[in-house]
Amino acid sequence: MTALPADVEMIRNGSRGLYWLEPLLEVETDSGRLGFGPVTSADVPSIFTADGFDEQHQKCVGPVDELPWLANQQRFTMARCGIIEPLSLDQYRHHGGFAGLANARSMSPRQIVDCVTDSGLRGRGGAAFPTGIKWRTVLESAGDTKYVVCNADEGDSGTFADRMLMECDPFVVIEGMLIGALAVGASRGYIYCRSEYPQAIDTLNQAIALAARAGYLQDFELEVRRAAGSYICGEETAMLESLEGNRGMVRYRPPLPAVEGLFGKPTLVNNVVSLAAVPEILAQGGASYKALGCARSRGTLTLQLAGNIRRGGLIEIPFGASLRTILTDFGGGTRSGRPIKAVQAGGPLGAYIPPEQFDTALDYEAFQAIGAMLGHGGLVVFDDTADLGQMARFAMHFCAEESCGKCTPCRIGAVRAVEVIDRIHENQDARGNRILLKDLCQTMIDGSLCALGGMAPAPVLSIMEHFPEEL
Amino acid sequence: MTDHINTESEEIARSLQHLEGPLLPVLHSIQDRFGYIPSESVAVVAGVLNLSRAEVHGVISFYHDFRQQPCGRRVVSICRAEACQAVGGAALAEHARHSLGIDFEETSTDRSVSLRSVYCLGLCACGPALCIDDQLHGRVSCAAFDALMSE
Numbered sequence: 001m002t003a004l005p006a007d008v009e010m011i012r013n014g015s016r017g018l019y020w021l022e023p024l025l026e027v028e029t030d031s032g033r034l035g036f037g038p039v040t041s042a043d044v045p046s047i048f049t050a051d052g053f054d055e056q057h058q059k060c061v062g063p064v065d066e067l068p069w070l071a072n073q074q075r076f077t078m079a080r081c082g083i084i085e086p087l088s089l090d091q092y093r094h095h096g097g098f099a100g101l102a103n104a105r106s107m108s109p110r111q112i113v114d115c116v117t118d119s120g121l122r123g124r125g126g127a128a129f130p131t132g133i134k135w136r137t138v139l140e141s142a143g144d145t146k147y148v149v150c151n152a153d154e155g156d157s158g159t160f161a162d163r164m165l166m167e168c169d170p171f172v173v174i175e176g177m178l179i180g181a182l183a184v185g186a187s188r189g190y191i192y193c194r195s196e197y198p199q200a201i202d203t204l205n206q207a208i209a210l211a212a213r214a215g216y217l218q219d220f221e222l223e224v225r226r227a228a229g230s231y232i233c234g235e236e237t238a239m240l241e242s243l244e245g246n247r248g249m250v251r252y253r254p255p256l257p258a259v260e261g262l263f264g265k266p267t268l269v270n271n272v273v274s275l276a277a278v279p280e281i282l283a284q285g286g287a288s289y290k291a292l293g294c295a296r297s298r299g300t301l302t303l304q305l306a307g308n309i310r311r312g313g314l315i316e317i318p319f320g321a322s323l324r325t326i327l328t329d330f331g332g333g334t335r336s337g338r339p340i341k342a343v344q345a346g347g348p349l350g351a352y353i354p355p356e357q358f359d360t361a362l363d364y365e366a367f368q369a370i371g372a373m374l375g376h377g378g379l380v381v382f383d384d385t386a387d388l389g390q391m392a393r394f395a396m397h398f399c400a401e402e403s404c405g406k407c408t409p410c411r412i413g414a415v416r417a418v419e420v421i422d423r424i425h426e427n428q429d430a431r432g433n434r435i436l437l438k439d440l441c442q443t444m445i446d447g448s449l450c451a452l453g454g455m456a457p458a459p460v461l462s463i464m465e466h467f468p469e470e471l
Numbered sequence: 472m473t474d475h476i477n478t479e480s481e482e483i484a485r486s487l488q489h490l491e492g493p494l495l496p497v498l499h500s501i502q503d504r505f506g507y508i509p510s511e512s513v514a515v516v517a518g519v520l521n522l523s524r525a526e527v528h529g530v531i532s533f534y535h536d537f538r539q540q541p542c543g544r545r546v547v548s549i550c551r552a553e554a555c556q557a558v559g560g561a562a563l564a565e566h567a568r569h570s571l572g573i574d575f576e577e578t579s580t581d582r583s584v585s586l587r588s589v590y591c592l593g594l595c596a597c598g599p600a601l602c603i604d605d606q607l608h609g610r611v612s613c614a615a616f617d618a619l620m621s622e
Contacts, residue, residue, distance in 0.1 A: 019596040019597050020596070022597075154591075154593060155590065155591060156591065157550075157552030157553040157554045157555070157590065157591045157595060158553060158554045158591075158595045159591075159593070159595065160593040160594070160595055160596070162593075163593040188491075195499075195536050196548075196589060196591065196592050196593065196602070197592075197593060198605040199607070223490075225495065225496070226495070226496075226499055227495075227536075228495055228498070228499070228534035228535070228536040228537060229534055229535035229536035229589075230533065230534050230535060231590060242495065243491075243492050243495075244491075244492040245492035245493060245494030245495055245520075245530065246492075246494075246530065247529055247530055247533040248533060248534070263491065263492075304595065304596070305596060306554040306557075306595030306596045306598075307553065307554040307557035307558060307595065307596075307598070308557040308558050309596070312595075312596030312597070313596050335558060336558075344553055348552070348553060378595070380553050380554045380557055380595065381557060382557045383557070386556075386557065391553065391556070394553070394556070398552075398590065402590075
């Protein structure tokens, strides 16, 4: 360990999402925070001098807020990430925390729901269902007990916005759930967090204890539940089964979880980012959120730029910018320096988008129009060395591994799809097997019970369409 | 041995029995204690929670996290998902198999290490990523892997 000068106070704040510049060391100055990155422990002694710190240091990147990568963002939901100490209630309040809850407490449940509806917020977990409509359904469902469940089973590759919020600003998740509970009349809540996020679970547990001690959880019992490594438990009904202590088998719908959810009670299920957007919406009013964005995609999108990219990380901007802007202006091209071959958007069940479509606007409907899915805003970049034929196989292999097994198209279809793809790659009746594969994909799309089987064909079909030489 | 597994499993199950849907927390807690879920625990947990042994076994076998055999002293979980594949994750996985001399989902004969596949650790902008026990590591080259393993 390197000893710091005696008058330096060291604070472990959360991540700003500037992963390409991390580990990032920031020094508070009168003119804002000065950044050094990416630093190693060997750099530390030369950064700090006898009378302060070395502004001419080769790792100094200048004022962090002025870095174009951050300055060109509009942080709304993630505004506090990387700024505050995650577990400091004082700092949370000082940076606007609990203002939304205070407003909600002076409103009727109907008024809270209307505020969320007016904001135009749609579910950020991937399905983009209007949040206000879901809240109204739970409000109007009769039940002696109601639940709020935060879906923190962020299992998709290329996503980390939930993790960042839980680790870097955990109180905003709690505040969002408290507002949700006020709106729908819920008395208990669960955060179902994947076991692959041990630090998020630890931070949330500490945050809940602090919030309880400060009196915020008097009418609401809140508990973190550790998931157990099953991808399908990110599907909301499988998640509810898992919370009840069962195998994570997808439920038939109807009934909707909003009507009969956890233990058969009306349950508000929202993703972490959706819930974390709510406090600021309640603080500023729905209209200010709705003023951002384009068409039917309102507010901000928390993009997660990942994979083979030079400057990856968390980018929060209003909907409407082009995919190319993100990849080029923010991302700076691939990490390997080679041309981009494709981008997979929306997780393992999302389409591979070719460069010809990079001018598509970041908007739910615009992505749908090109047969892709914006989903939760996860973008995984591949350079021209990627074997997309293998990625298509991987998509189906993953579906077969993670299928809950309840419906036949998903359980059997994914296994058969891997076999058919293998035959195509071995050049066994490639033409006939391509027709078979498309037919099988259509059966999975039409006949599967949930999005796993219904959307696992998307990456495969997009590769067949845009990269026919690979599959 | 069996006696103390029975006693401790029962204590754990009883201490968490008051939770709504207690089975997953109970199983996690037993695995945290023993490193796996001993077969003896199944009947004990079923008895305390008023479930059938088949129901408990069904839950254990559904979730990737629950192990029915002891694992190695160190558990190395390597991300095999898309974002890590885009930056050499497959090469790292191959390297790990060769250098540890075991395949994925296996434990070395001396029980020093277990190798697991994991699908996403949320470090997708800093791949390839892996997790050793509960410690996360990003941008892991093959050389960095060797250094981590020799620690």
